[in-house]
Amino acid sequence: MTTAVVLQASGPNALGIVRSLGRAGVPVVAADHDRRALGLLSRYARPAITADPLSSPRSFVDDLLRLGHDLGGSRPVLFATHDEAIAAIGAREDEVDAVFRRPWSPWGRMEHVLDKAHQHAAARRIGFPVPATVEPRDEHDVAHAGRELRFPVILKPRSAPEFRRRFRAQVLRADDADALRRAYAHAAPYDPQICEVIPGDDSHLWTLGSYRDAGGERLGSFTGRKLRQWPTGFGTARAAEARWDPALAERCHRLLDELEFHGISQVEVKRDPRDGRDHLIEVNPRSWLWIGLATACGVNLPYTCHLDAIGAPAPRRWGHPDGRRWVLSAKHLVGSAREIRRREWTVPAFLGSLRPPVADGVIDLRDPRPAMAYARLLHRRG
Ligand SMILES: Nc1ncnc2c1ncn2[C@@H]1O[C@H](COP(=O)(O)OP(=O)(O)O)[C@@H](O)[C@H]1O
Ligand SMILES: [Mg+2]
Incomplete structure (x- = not known):
């Protein structure tokens, strides 16, 4: 089986991909500039060190090319977890494409998709509400x-x-x-x-997570919403739940059509409580923090992407059962305790966010090392 290389494998986003691929039998390399990065500690991945694509994009690509040559065999498949690696690779796409399979839109398009003004302009052209x-x-x-x-x-x-x-x-x-x-x-x-600002609490933030092939075919589609962010209001997910909303999926795919997008992505919207309309927050043209929840619901986007990238038939998944949840327990407990004390959140809502089936984005008894490293990190930060 062709190897997968997960880039900037620092957190739950990368861990979600590593575990989704590893459990499907794909050999995985997790790469980061920090050898303590959580993805590198997973039992499903071999670790690799590369330069930081933000501070040293050239060295990052040099390291990546070297890694690709060392891995040998058939061209490995790349998985991006953050924008920096996409931009660094974009500057030297031909060199990278000679060594790897890169299952996302070419840089000429990606460069625009990464720009929020361009995302908004595309949304306006098709009548997709934007703030x-x-x-x-x-x-x-x-x-x-x-x-x-x-x-x-x-x-x-x-x-x-x-x-x-x-x-x-x-x-x-x-x-x-x-x-x-x-x-x-x-x-x-x-x-x-x-x-x-679109009003409403974090639970109004809905997501389409999907993988689309090079022709824009929707091979895997998942929808869900955040329950709470860190910090609340303007942050990243610390609790989320799967809720299949086919109308939302359809609308968000139309935006991805307009962007002519190929790859794994997250389209995030906020459902305005004043009129129920979904306003575009952003398109992340890559994996996102809680992608592991999609896999837990049976929509394994990294594996679908991998199969497609190596030219194998990929099963189509449009939707999934509701109700499964994802949390980052440590952040969620600390944040919730503070917000409940300040009367910014309620105990029933907190307990509801933990109703089974629920899985942690880091803590996983079948793959415990990342959680132990995470605990040490939190301890050091006090
Ligand atoms: N117009 C808006 N109204 C309400 N909340 C917003 C708005 N734009 C962004 N946010 C909040 O801020 C967070 C970060 O904004 P986002 O556009 O995702 O930036 P980033 O590129 O840093 O991820 C979002 O997850 C959302 O919670
Ligand atoms: Mg965001």
């Missing part, structure tokens, strides 16, 4: 946004990694025109969008 947004070029446009948009608003970078490192947050929130002006002064180098 009211201004793309400012200068302070003048920001002042205009302050008059046109309803507060609160957020500033979102058009492409995220550097922004996230600098501000240690995914977005900056502004509750009035003054705060917006100040936030823009900090964020301007990252080319931010200014978006109206």
Whole structure:
């Protein structure tokens, strides 16, 4: 069987792919710049070290090519978990494609898909709702946004990694025109969008997770929603549940059609409680944090992608049973205790988020080493 190489294998996202492939019998290599990265500790993966694609994209690709040559045999299949590796590979796609199978759209298209302004433009063309947004070029446009948009608003970078490192947050929130002006002064180098906030708690954040082949065929489709994020409001999932919504899947696939997208992706929307309409939050043109939940529901997107990449017939999966849940227990307990104390969340909602069947994104008795390393990490952070 052809080997799979999971890139930037640092967290639950990569672990979800490693376990989904390993349990299906695929030999897996997990690569990261940090040898303590969780994916490298899985019993289903052999570890490999590469440079960090964000700080050293050239060395990252050099390391990757060397790894591909060392693995020999038939070209291994690449799996991306974060945008940085996609961008680094994009700059040297021909070299990478000579050594690996790269089951996602070519860089000429991917470059646009990674840009939030381009995602919004594609959504608008097909009538897919997007939050009211201004793309400012200068302070003048920001002042205009302050008059046109309803507060609160957020500033979102058009492409995220550097922004996230600098501000240690995914977005900056502004509750009035003054705060917006100040936030823009900090964020301007990252080319931010200014978006109206869609109200409602985290459970209004719905996802289509899918794999589409090079012709845009929908080989695997899963939908679900977040229950709670870390931090709440503007963060990443710490609890989520599977809920099949075929109408949502259809609408989100139409957006992926418009983007001519090939690969694994997550389309995230927020269901506006005022009118029930799903507004685009973003398209992640790769795997996402809780992809393991799709596999647990029988929609094994990494394996489907792998089979397709090696030219083997891949079973089609459109939908799944409801109700299975996914959590990051440690974050979920700490966050929930704090929010319940502050009356920002309720005990019944917390218990509901843990109703079986539920699986942790890291802790897994069949593959315990990542959880032990995770516990040590949390302990060190205090
Ligand atoms: N317009 C919006 N209204 C409400 N929440 C939003 C909006 N945009 C983003 N968010 C929240 O912020 C989080 C991060 O935004 P996202 O667009 O996913 O940025 P990133 O590229 O950093 O993942 C989302 O998961 C969502 O919870
Ligand atoms: Mg996001």
